[in-house]
Amino acid sequence: MPGTQLGLDAAVDLTRTGDVWLFRGHTAADRLIQVSTNSPVNHVGMSVTIEDLPALMWHAELGRSLPDLWSGVHRRGAQLHDLRSAVLVWATKYDQRLWLRQLDCPRTRDMEDAVLRTIARLDGTPFPSRFRLVTRWLSGRVPVRKRASWRGELETAYCAEIVAITYEEMGLLPPSHRPNWYDAGRFWSGDHLNLAAGTVLGEEIAVSVPPGTSAVASMTPAN
DSSP states (O other), rough: OOOOOHHHHHHHHHOEEEEEEEEESSHHHHHHHHHHOSOOOOOEEEEOTTTOOOOOEEEEEEEOOOOTTTTOOOSSSEEEHHHHHHHHHHIISSOOOOEEOOOSSOOOOOHHHHHHHHHHHHTOOOOOOHHHHHHHHTTSSSSSSSSOOOTTOOOOOHHHHHHHHHHTTSSSTTTTOOOGGOOGGSSTTOOOOOOOOOEOOOOOEEEEEOOTTTHHHOOOOOE
């Protein structure tokens, strides 16, 4: 419900594949993204919770504070992270406020398979420079008669593109827009996503992080 707030552990336990996490910061770079895209948020990631895997976050970012769990290395760009650790990096290291929006639809095996195929294809896609990010997003506003295929041609990708492409592959978004038409604000409730019939994203749930918690402390040591 609107106005709901959850602690981080409760939100991680609650989240399911396809839920989105939204972040709002106050640095110059954060404000540049918010102002240039007319959005209240500057970053979006997507939950991945499949079978016995721990809760994961699929997103794209410039940082490399955490290991990409798909490749096993630290790198920038499209990455799969331990969800709790990723949220803590954005909340503590990057000093961001955060919200969870739950996807209201049945999760099928075909949808989960589509998520994994998309991760396998796009993981490691470089993040654009800040200048290229803005110009890339602006070019997505230019009308085109025919949507160009992004398959095999996506040299760089920012966070909203990664989530939008994954949603499209899951059958949740129609292929009516190029990936760079999307920005993090498209996943905020004030905007309207043309989701598949019967599918909705719930209202934002504010997520609070325990004081003094760090991403490094939250990670489980490798065996």
